[in-house]
Amino acid sequence: MNAHRRPHRVAVGLVGLLVGVVAACGGTSGSNASSSTPKIGVVLTYNLPGFWSNYLSYEQKTESDQGVKLIGPDIANVEAKGNEVQQQISDVRTLISQGVQALIVNPADSSAIAPALDYARSKNIPVVTVDVAPDQGSVYMIVRADNLAYGNKSCDYIASHASSPGTIAMIEGDLTSLNARDRAQGCNQVVQQKYPNFTVKAYETKDWDTKGAVDNATTALTAISNLRGIYVHWSVPEDGIIAAEQQKGIFAQVGSQGHVPLVGNDGSPHECDLIRGKQLDATIDQPADKYAYYAVYYAKQAINGQKYAAGQKTDHNSSIVTVAGNLEDALAAPIIEGSNASDASFWCNNK
Numbered sequence: 001m002n003a004h005r006r007p008h009r010v011a012v013g014l015v016g017l018l019v020g021v022v023a024a025c026g027g028t029s030g031s032n033a034s035s036s037t038p039k040i041g042v043v044l045t046y047n048l049p050g051f052w053s054n055y056l057s058y059e060q061k062t063e064s065d066q067g068v069k070l071i072g073p074d075i076a077n078v079e080a081k082g083n084e085v086q087q088q089i090s091d092v093r094t095l096i097s098q099g100v101q102a103l104i105v106n107p108a109d110s111s112a113i114a115p116a117l118d119y120a121r122s123k124n125i126p127v128v129t130v131d132v133a134p135d136q137g138s139v140y141m142i143v144r145a146d147n148l149a150y151g152n153k154s155c156d157y158i159a160s161h162a163s164s165p166g167t168i169a170m171i172e173g174d175l176t177s178l179n180a181r182d183r184a185q186g187c188n189q190v191v192q193q194k195y196p197n198f199t200v201k202a203y204e205t206k207d208w209d210t211k212g213a214v215d216n217a218t219t220a221l222t223a224i225s226n227l228r229g230i231y232v233h234w235s236v237p238e239d240g241i242i243a244a245e246q247q248k249g250i251f252a253q254v255g256s257q258g259h260v261p262l263v264g265n266d267g268s269p270h271e272c273d274l275i276r277g278k279q280l281d282a283t284i285d286q287p288a289d290k291y292a293y294y295a296v297y298y299a300k301q302a303i304n305g306q307k308y309a310a311g312q313k314t315d316h317n318s319s320i321v322t323v324a325g326n327l328e329d330a331l332a333a334p335i336i337e338g339s340n341a342s343d344a345s346f347w348c349n350n351k
Contacts, residue, residue, distance in 0.1 A: 041092075041096070042071065042072035044076070046077045050268040054268065056292075059295070062292050071098060088113060093116075096119070105129050107129055110132060114134065114137035116137075117138060126303070129142050129144075131286075132144070132177055133179075134324065143295045145285075150182070151182065151231075153186075154264075157261070157263055158228065158229030158261045159190075159194070159228070162198075166199075167200070167228060169224060170202045171241075172204045173234055174205065174206055183233050201220065203220065213237035214241055227260060229263070232262070233265055234264065235264045235267075235271050238280055242262070242274075242279055255278060262280055264284075267348050269349070275341040283336050317332045
């Protein structure tokens with residue numbers, strides 16, 4: 001096994017332990033935490049295979065590395081059965097009543113999470129959001145990659161590798177998430193600016209539903225006569241999209257004549273396998289390891305009273321920026337394709 005890519009601490013006078021190889025999956029441990037150990041509540045939307053199951057593994061490891069006690073995770077999609085927003089508001093209140101000193105939240109809805117954030121603020125409990133930025137409410141820090149770059153790089157790749165001008169089918173995530181909106185905007189921007197002979201046909205998928213995304217892609221395969229590529233906002237539907245192409249008898253390996261470029265987002269281990277197998281063209285690295293590490297790191301720094309400002313540089317190739325009135329550590333979002341799919345610096349190759 002390769003050595004795990006270790007996230008670094010923020011540069012300006014901060015001390016953080018480095019993350020090592022994750023050895024186990026599942027929930028949190030922390031059974032030996034002392035009374036002085038910081039208690040951090042965790043509220044997530046999903047524990048799906050791929051990105052989120054790996055995130056939970058990394059979070060378990062960084063709990064012990066950073067010397068904190070994680071309470072949870074509370075998984076809204078499992079608990080709520082369709083009403084994730086209200087479940088997350090309830091989970092935030094419950095965790096605060098249990099005495100957590102900070103919260104890590106992955107919002108199910110960028111706007112509707114505001115009441116939970118307002119309640120936490122009223123109780124002086126700092127919140128770090130991970131993966132998704134709120135567009136209402138106040139948080140201590142957002143840990144998230146540049147999602148505009150996700151869409152920009154994905155559709156630039158498809159257009160630059162297409163056989164001729166035509167239509168890109170964009171299988172969007174749920175547009176209640178700022179992530180989905182940013183990825184869509186990034187795709188549309190690069191096509192309008194660099195590829196005026198291409199068009200983008202968007203298909204929204206409610207609740208990031210895998211079946212809905214595959215159904216949308218299957219429709220595009222049939223309905224778009226000049227289809228030149230498919231961009232899917234996340235990784236889980238990719239297998240279903242490939243299977244749909246195979247069922248229709250139109251699947252061709254990457255690099256083969258008649259191939260329809262397929263690009264996803266997440267940078268999961270399975271995606272890197274698909275790229276090496278010439279079934280998937282590319283993905284964007286969404287670093288589950290760094291997401292888990294820095295979500296815990298900033299929550300701990302919030303408890304300690306550390307202050308940050310927009311424009312501050314980090315030593316892990318990112319900057320502190322402002323997103324919807326809140327600070328964000330905007331992590332890098334490199335593209336993964338055939339030429340670098342085995343690069344050990346990507347978390348997909350360190351599981």
